[in-house]
Amino acid sequence: MTIRVARIIGSGSYLPERTLTNAELASSLDTTDEWIRSRTGIAERRIAAPGEWTSDLAVLAAERALAYAGIAADSLDFILVATTTPDLIFPATATIVQRKLGATRRQVPAFDIQAVCAGFIYALSMADSLIRSGAARRVLVIGAETMSRIMDWRDRATCILFGDGAGAVILESCAEPGRGILSTHLHADGSYEELLRTDGGLSRGLLVDAASGRGFTHMRGNEVFKQAVKALEGLVDETLTANGLEKSQIDWLVPHQANIRIIHSTAKRLGMAMDRVVMTIDRHGNTSAASVPLALDEAVRDGRIQPGQLLLLEAFGGGFTWGSALVRW
Numbered sequence: 001m002t003i004r005v006a007r008i009i010g011s012g013s014y015l016p017e018r019t020l021t022n023a024e025l026a027s028s029l030d031t032t033d034e035w036i037r038s039r040t041g042i043a044e045r046r047i048a049a050p051g052e053w054t055s056d057l058a059v060l061a062a063e064r065a066l067a068y069a070g071i072a073a074d075s076l077d078f079i080l081v082a083t084t085t086p087d088l089i090f091p092a093t094a095t096i097v098q099r100k101l102g103a104t105r106r107q108v109p110a111f112d113i114q115a116v117c118a119g120f121i122y123a124l125s126m127a128d129s130l131i132r133s134g135a136a137r138r139v140l141v142i143g144a145e146t147m148s149r150i151m152d153w154r155d156r157a158t159c160i161l162f163g164d165g166a167g168a169v170i171l172e173s174c175a176e177p178g179r180g181i182l183s184t185h186l187h188a189d190g191s192y193e194e195l196l197r198t199d200g201g202l203s204r205g206l207l208v209d210a211a212s213g214r215g216f217t218h219m220r221g222n223e224v225f226k227q228a229v230k231a232l233e234g235l236v237d238e239t240l241t242a243n244g245l246e247k248s249q250i251d252w253l254v255p256h257q258a259n260i261r262i263i264h265s266t267a268k269r270l271g272m273a274m275d276r277v278v279m280t281i282d283r284h285g286n287t288s289a290a291s292v293p294l295a296l297d298e299a300v301r302d303g304r305i306q307p308g309q310l311l312l313l314e315a316f317g318g319g320f321t322w323g324s325a326l327v328r329w
């Protein structure tokens, strides 16, 4: 029997037009450009326009990925959208994306995955399983967020960190073991909810409400930071061990862009020079589930990532959830 593996045949991304700089934030908050840059590595982030929804960003990223792969939306067998900020409670953003892509003819399955900043890695892992099992031949995986909508813009400890955007990849079944997604590793630990969460949710009867300040993102940043560093170090070791690899064999680290200091610590664990790490945090901030595919697409399109190279993708986020994917490009 032929062994099927999942290969990435196209990537795409989209960022909203509006750029929000640290200087602008400092004009309304008790913060400075210097504090934000030195603590986080962020200089600016993009903010979705009023009336621009997560599905709009997702569709633009997906269309670019489809064009890159040279395939029609109608040829997809599955659509997965990783998001923490869906357009609506239901239907899933993935079904909205399917409709906006004009890909309803074959009525292929579409649903959302919610694992906050690790959502894209979770979705990639699900897509990999669908392809390996033979349940799908082509899967569109999108990470898309409008994190600006769940920020309390008066809270300097959180709102300076996040931005909006979307990234997408198309996975296709191929019969070349050793190519594409080599392994994925997922984890969650629900005991840390208090350190990072929103205080809004339908079943608790709380929606995002700027007037009362409810429903926004709350984070005990310093404690999250320590857990993120520890979890990601463990993940790097786990991924290398599972694949019988030495650190020096990884060509590119494509990390979740939450904080430059967390990225430095993961690169150090890999003994990797920073010029082998794809960085977008300075221009994008933390775009949650969109950050890894946004970074990946940038490095693919500017030619840094080349066929045959080995990439380590990783992310850590609310839940806590964390995960990695090892990819032979």
Ligand code: ACO
Residues within 6 Å of the ligand: 030, 031, 032, 035, 036, 039, 040, 116, 117, 118, 156, 157, 158, 160, 196, 220, 221, 222, 223, 224, 225, 228, 258, 259, 262, 286, 288, 316, 317, 318
């Ligand atoms: N400007 C100026 N001062 C600030 C700001 C700001 N924007 N924000 C906080 N401060 C102050 C605090 O009030 C505190 O003041 P105090 O000492 O008088 O109490 C001081 O700066 C230090 O605060 P810390 O929280 O200890 O700062 P830290 O160095 O830890 O940096 C940060 C904060 C950037 C949030 C960092 O902890 C971090 O990046 N944490 C991890 C984030 C992360 O990885 N999240 C997971 C993914 S996100 C998701 O899943 C949704």
